[in-house]
Amino acid sequence: MKRAAMRLWTLNKGLLTGGRGLAQESQYKICEPLHIRQVRDKLREIVGVSAIWRDHVKAMEERKLLHSFLAKSQKALPPRKMSDSYIEVLLPLGTDHELRDKYVTVQNTVRFGRILEDLDSLGVLVCYMHNHNHSIKMSPLSIVTVLVDKIDMCKHSLSPEQDIKFTGHVSWVGKTSMEVKMKMFQLHNDDKYWPVLDATFVMVARDSENKGPAFVNPLIPENKEEEELFTQGELNKSRRIAFSTSSLLKVAPSSEERNIIHELFLNTLDPKTISFQSRILPPKAVWMEDTKLKSLDICHPQERNIFNRIFGGFLMRKAYELAWATACSFGGSRPYVVTVDDIMFQKPVEVGSMLFLSSQVCFTQDNYIQVRVHSEVASLDSREHMTTNVFHFTFMSEKEVPLIFPKTYGESMLYLDGQRHFKSMSAPVALKKDYPVEP
Numbered sequence: 001m002k003r004a005a006m007r008l009w010t011l012n013k014g015l016l017t018g019g020r021g022l023a024q025e026s027q028y029k030i031c032e033p034l035h036i037r038q039v040r041d042k043l044r045e046i047v048g049v050s051a052i053w054r055d056h057v058k059a060m061e062e063r064k065l066l067h068s069f070l071a072k073s074q075k076a077l078p079p080r081k082m083s084d085s086y087i088e089v090l091l092p093l094g095t096d097h098e099l100r101d102k103y104v105t106v107q108n109t110v111r112f113g114r115i116l117e118d119l120d121s122l123g124v125l126v127c128y129m130h131n132h133n134h135s136i137k138m139s140p141l142s143i144v145t146v147l148v149d150k151i152d153m154c155k156h157s158l159s160p161e162q163d164i165k166f167t168g169h170v171s172w173v174g175k176t177s178m179e180v181k182m183k184m185f186q187l188h189n190d191d192k193y194w195p196v197l198d199a200t201f202v203m204v205a206r207d208s209e210n211k212g213p214a215f216v217n218p219l220i221p222e223n224k225e226e227e228e229l230f231t232q233g234e235l236n237k238s239r240r241i242a243f244s245t246s247s248l249l250k251v252a253p254s255s256e257e258r259n260i261i262h263e264l265f266l267n268t269l270d271p272k273t274i275s276f277q278s279r280i281l282p283p284k285a286v287w288m289e290d291t292k293l294k295s296l297d298i299c300h301p302q303e304r305n306i307f308n309r310i311f312g313g314f315l316m317r318k319a320y321e322l323a324w325a326t327a328c329s330f331g332g333s334r335p336y337v338v339t340v341d342d343i344m345f346q347k348p349v350e351v352g353s354m355l356f357l358s359s360q361v362c363f364t365q366d367n368y369i370q371v372r373v374h375s376e377v378a379s380l381d382s383r384e385h386m387t388t389n390v391f392h393f394t395f396m397s398e399k400e401v402p403l404i405f406p407k408t409y410g411e412s413m414l415y416l417d418g419q420r421h422f423k424s425m426s427a428p429v430a431l432k433k434d435y436p437v438e439p
């Protein structure tokens with residue numbers, strides 16, 4: 001890192017930690033910011049992963065021995081502070097040319113899919129820091145990503161030539177789940193790190209073999225700001241439950257939503273024929289079914305996480321890139337992502353599976369494009385498909401985009417679900433943050 005940047009790193013610590021100075025207080029802190037490459041190395045060290053794929057069964061056998069270190073109750077575990085899990089990670093795009101090549105897009109911006117991978121690994125490492133047990137080298141916990149609650153971008157394009165920094169810490173815990181808050185900053189022309197992204201993930205602790213639940217250390221907020229974060233974590237949990245209870249897969253749309261769908265339907269009836277059957281597309285509109293894109297990936301061992309399942313970050317990158325292509329071919333200009341929300345990891349993806357991704361535009365408004373990606377897997381020897389994730393991305397296009405019209409009842413539900421996700425977005429506010437958009 002350039003000397004000036006290193007100095008600013010220190011100077012900006014107050015800004016980065018919201019003035020809490022978490023890094024300085026940490027008992028278990030990683031003293032220096034980690035290099036991005038060290039994050040996965042550290043995870044391998046903590047979990048004891050096999051370096052060679054053919055040894056993966058042996059490595060899992062060894063993890064079985066860690067079962068006896070799992071706590072019988074949460075009370076048996078010592079409480080932790082937010083500062084205990086606080087880490088900083090540097091992505092030195094300014095100086096590391098090899099790394100830059102991995103992150104750069106053809107428009108000379110940063111590949112957001114790569115950032116999603118980094119956030120996933122960082123979130124898991126943060127949770128291991130929270131549950132760190134001094135008396136054993138390897139952790140008996142298997143920590144997996146269950147939910148990407150929200151990722152808000154504060155800036156629409158990042159420079160691939162300036163250093164990026166991530167910070168993260170646990171902000172709330174349940175019995176076996178933990179909420180992790182992460183932030184991303186980029187070095188600006190004025191030699192300061194500016195905020196570019198806020199993310200909230202939920203991780204779950206499982207036993208050493210990732211077969212059953214495992215307790216996590218309690219979390220004690222230490223000051224007013226931390227109490228607020230913790231209370232927000234509680235509220236987030238209630239919000240997630242409420243959102244999932246009112247899912248259109250479970251209950252009918254509200255009367256207001258039903259009116260929206262009926263209005264859309266009426267707008268597509270041909271006025272020349274008095275019939276419900278003849279549908280025509282209004283001007284500047286596209287049928288939802290015409291926005292679909294699909295992809296297939298074979299999940300090779302290279303993408304395995306430490307538990308020999310496929311990395312959540314890899315799945316997010318693949319889904320994001322397909323969503324971006326969908327938004328791009330629909331909107332006719334290069335879109336940029338403003339929000340990612342509610343990515344639920346329902347089922348693990350086994351190494352060797354075939355990963356089918358289907359993406360479509362499900363809602364639009366002004367310059368915004370809401371894209372949904374459905375992911376399902378099939379093992380190589382069975383034809384049965386199983387849903388593993390649904391991803392929601394909000395993109396913004398440089399120009400106004402066409403309206404989207406559902407044809408079937410199923411598509412109408414996708415439209416309303418897309419609209420609900422769009423309405424829950426805080427990005428229109430975030431993008432108007434009071435600092436320059438271009439460095």
Ligand SMILES: CCCCCC(=O)SCCNC(=O)CCNC(=O)[C@H](O)C(C)(C)COP(=O)(O)OP(=O)(O)OC[C@H]1O[C@@H](n2cnc3c(N)ncnc32)[C@H](O)[C@@H]1OP(=O)(O)O
Pocket residue numbers: 043120121124143144145146147173174175176177178202204206213240305306307309310311312313344345346347348349
């Ligand atoms: C580098 C190392 C790995 C990197 C990370 C990865 O790549 S992981 C790879 C990607 N992720 C995965 O493969 C995970 C796939 N999903 C799963 O295996 C499973 O869905 C799961 C084990 C996470 C959860 O299973 P269940 O829902 O049956 O478990 P259970 O009901 O006991 O819930 C466990 C805890 O999770 C919480 N939980 C469950 N669903 C939730 C949701 N949508 N939002 C928030 N929290 C949720 C519960 O409240 C509970 O917390 P409390 O007990 O606190 O109340």
